[in-house]
Amino acid sequence: MPFFSVIIPLFNKEKYIENALKSILNQTFLDYEIIIVNDCSTDESITKIEGHLSEKIQLIHHQKNKGLSATRNTGIVNAKANYVTYLDADDLWKPTFLESIYRMICNFPEAKIFGTNYEEVYGEKIIKPVNGSENLAPDFEGIIDFFSINLKQGIYNHGSVCFHKSVFEKVGYYDENIDFSEDIDFNIRANAVFKLAYSTSVQMSYFKQTDNQLTFSSILNKKLPDYDAYENLSFSNQKIKKYLDFERYVLAKNLKKHGNNFLYKKIKASIDAKNLSWKQKILLNLPRFALKIISKFKQFLFSKNINYTSYN
Structure with missing residues (x-):
């Protein structure tokens, strides 16, 4: 074997x-x-x-x-x-x-x-x-x-x-x-x-x-994970709750950027804001056009060897 x-x-x-x-x-x-x-x-x-x-x-x-x-x-x-x-x-x-x-x-x-x-x-x-x-x-x-x-x-x-x-x-x-x-x-x-x-x-x-x-590829036609299904895991471990909220943030932001405002609002409602950084809170609440502009600006910075991210 x-x-x-x-x-x-x-x-x-x-x-x-x-x-x-x-x-x-x-x-x-x-x-x-x-x-x-x-x-x-x-x-x-x-x-x-x-x-x-x-x-x-x-x-x-x-x-x-x-x-x-x-x-x-x-x-x-x-x-x-x-x-x-x-x-x-x-x-x-x-x-x-x-x-x-x-x-x-x-x-x-x-x-x-x-x-x-x-x-x-x-x-x-x-x-x-x-x-x-x-x-x-x-x-x-x-x-x-x-x-x-x-x-x-x-x-x-x-x-x-x-x-x-x-x-x-x-x-x-x-x-x-x-x-x-x-x-x-x-x-x-x-x-x-x-x-x-x-x-x-x-x-x-x-x-x-x-x-x-x-x-x-676009996420609009994808079958997405349901992070709420794991919420019970966070009852005894707040670290899991913070992680789930981080993944919700990433998913919600991308949904808004791709135009699914309904699902964006649903996922955002499940996020405890205290689990996000100040940069993440701002980005999560920006309008779609602003997110698209920021995305293009990040691509420009990356072409100049500057890797800017809200994860820092």
């Missing part, structure tokens, strides 16, 4: 899938299997990987397009290892990613979730996200409270995290009724029950401007 099962969700990534696969094959830790789940790609993605298939690398085909959550779930169901991790077909691992995860598994046996820091790639530009890792020591490796520190960008993303199979057995799989922020929905359930071991070491490259990336 392999130590890790690595799941690659695949849908129309012919330009990138080979490099993603090679970044796994170049790992310093070699005890793993790779499960590629093809969610009905219509390009040449499968042609690109056929020459790499082996006993160690299996390819599973969906008979119809089911989306990211279902694709991950298919990989989990077919995983042979006790530790499951993912790499999207347009992202890359550093050679020591699995080695870093393995070290934390050995050093922090009380944890069942293991994450590392990552970098964001915009064309030729590489930046470190503003995600709370900057508040930890540069060489930190240890147990952290997900809900306390994860109030900015994600402290990890789903290309830089590993879950023990017992997490899925306890909290369930990815919600296939959600097709926006499904990672956040799963993170809430998992981190409410299990401990997270984390390393500030950058072990993954997250490419933000590739073809077919869901991050840049």
Whole structure:
């Protein structure tokens, strides 16, 4: 039995899938299997990987397009290892990613979730996200409270995290009724029950401007997570309440910017304002045209290597 099962969700990534696969094959830790789940790609993605298939690398085909959550779930169901991790077909691992995860598994046996820091790639530009890792020591490796520190960008993303199979057995799989922020929905359930071991070491490259990336698609026609469903978790843990309000803030602001004023008002009404910073309170209440102007101005600043965010 392999130590890790690595799941690659695949849908129309012919330009990138080979490099993603090679970044796994170049790992310093070699005890793993790779499960590629093809969610009905219509390009040449499968042609690109056929020459790499082996006993160690299996390819599973969906008979119809089911989306990211279902694709991950298919990989989990077919995983042979006790530790499951993912790499999207347009992202890359550093050679020591699995080695870093393995070290934390050995050093922090009380944890069942293991994450590392990552970098964001915009064309030729590489930046470190503003995600709370900057508040930890540069060489930190240890147990952290997900809900306390994860109030900015994600402290990890789903290309830089590993879950023990017992997490899925306890909290369930990815919600296939959600097709926006499904990672956040799963993170809430998992981190409410299990401990997270984390390393500030950058072990993954997250490419933000590739073809077919869901991050840049409109949220107006998406099935969104219901953060109210987790409000009961906050009764005994105010850190979870603050985290839920932060995610509501992010979602409400984006809904207003995209023109869904009804849902914006509904989500805003659930937010306790004391859980937001002064900048976030202002942005949440700005009119739509102002949010769109600010968004364009942030893009301009970013082109000048200035990464301004309300998360600071």
